[in-house]
Amino acid sequence: MPADFAVIGLGPFGLPLAQAATAAAIPTVGYDTDSRVIAALRAGHLPTEGDGSLTAAGIRRMLSAGFRATTDDAELGRVRTAAICAPTRLGEDRALDLTAIGDAARALAARLRPHTTVLLESAVYPGTTEEFIRPILEDGSGLRAGRDFHLAYSPSRIDPGNRRHGFANTPKVIGGLTPACTEAAAAFYGRICEKVVRAKGLREAEAVKVLETNYRHVNIALANEMAVFCHDIGVDLWDVVRCAETKPFGFQAFRPGPGVGGHGVPLDPNYLSYKGRSLGYPLRMVELAQEINGRMPRYVIQRCAMLLNEHGKSARGARVLLLGVGYKADVGDEEGSPAREIAARLVEMGAQLSYHDPHVSQWRVLGQPVPRADCLYEAAAAADLTVLLQHHRTYDLQGLAVKAQLLLDTRGASPAGAAYRL
Incomplete structure (x- = not known):
């Protein structure tokens, strides 16, 4: 036909x-x-x-x-x-x-x-x-x-x-x-x-895409900035979000994470490539959101190093297990995933890296293959630090928290008190 x-x-x-x-x-x-x-x-x-x-x-x-x-x-x-x-x-x-x-x-x-x-x-x-x-x-x-x-x-x-x-x-x-x-x-x-x-x-239809994409990035950036702020002053951000989202008007819950990935890139119409045109000014909120979200992988690395140090270990030589390397939960697509930058920085610091992701069978960082953990719980028990980057449905975080020596949860998905949260 x-x-x-x-x-x-x-x-x-x-x-x-x-x-x-x-x-x-x-x-x-x-x-x-x-x-x-x-x-x-x-x-x-x-x-x-x-x-x-x-x-x-x-x-x-x-x-x-x-x-x-x-x-x-x-x-x-x-x-x-x-x-x-x-x-x-x-x-x-x-x-x-x-x-x-x-x-x-x-x-x-x-x-x-x-x-x-x-x-x-x-x-x-x-x-x-x-x-x-x-x-x-x-x-x-x-x-x-x-x-x-x-x-x-x-x-x-x-x-x-x-x-x-x-x-x-x-x-x-x-x-x-x-x-x-x-x-x-x-x-x-x-x-x-x-x-x-x-x-x-x-x-107008094209501008809908600009608004929808930038709305996501700006609000995730606010959540990410709040995550850093709340950690510094000793406040549980995840409890703050849980309470705030009960408001039936004027608030939509966004949660922080290790960075922003995917195919929905932040769109700033100041950068028009097809005719070299420029509005003469940027969308300042979009620029700032991109800057904040772009530095989250570095913040995750800082938290990793601090956790290891607090437990008498150095990043150099530490066995680090990354969980979920795609850009989104239950997805193996790696487009723009912050996992790659986080992994690269850990390798440069001398960490011994491995990963687990039910949706990604092979993964390379800095041109080298990263070992894939076959048995999740055994790998978590053997690692000096386990870092949850994406909360896939198949992950039992209660069980992982019991097995892992140290668990850094960048998604706030683990039960309260079971892991260190972003």
Whole structure:
């Protein structure tokens, strides 16, 4: 059966979208230039380890329902709807790297047919869809957006590992170049989502992503700053949060941690890479949040060294076990995970490092493989210090606290008094 929908970019945002479309009985093709990704999917395997949004069984169900994965861009010319889900990451200059979405748009433009609906889901700055993607599509196809084809933006709201909120029951925000573009996008997403929310236009929909992502980073930064402050004055922050979240209005609980990772990077529109434009001033809250969250791995290292020292041990030669090295609980995706910086600093201090993570079978730090603990409790008992970085559901923290010589819980998940908390 010919595909009706194409997902361009089969990463952590594209695959869940393809799964949702396939589950809604929409004939779907997935396009990616990485042949290894395509080979893995065709074989019924996950292209990356444990991203939390899909399983190998889920991939096989998609294939049996008719999903196809390909590197052939000719497939893009046979669909009525195409979604660009290519990754965008922060470069060294803190501007988003739009290379991947530009390449995806060029691949689509060469095959674009009249009346196609083109959707962008990647994280971008307000104005990117119209000022960066639109010219690529129009120049490569000879068609005009809003007249010959529909163009819209919808911020991805995938939350890997979330068992309560999936693609179907999470409201989908959309904004089109024209009202007709918005309605075309609404008609498509209405087939796979329970609720569609129409934004005023493209820029408003793009700004939703900026607000949602920065809201998370700013509030986590506040929780992280409170964690350091409360530790210094001898206050149990975790009890403070427990009490504060009983307030039925004006407060939402955020909790500290060893750092912030994942694919939702903090977006500061002052750094516009596609035209070299600048607002002339930064979003100061975003800059400060990034600074605070960025220094948390160093704070974790300080706490590790202090704990070891208080118990008559030096970081040099100490056996340190890290638990959970992905960026999120119950997810093996390592994108932006603070575990890597923490591990690297421990190695540089001379610690003997090992790790345990049920979702990560192999892990490398500073180019060297890190030994994986096969038996969790035995490894915790043998380690001078065990550090919980992610609270996976499979971890029995009460049991771990009994076995571990020293347990530093950076997630506040252990029973009160059972471990040292961040």
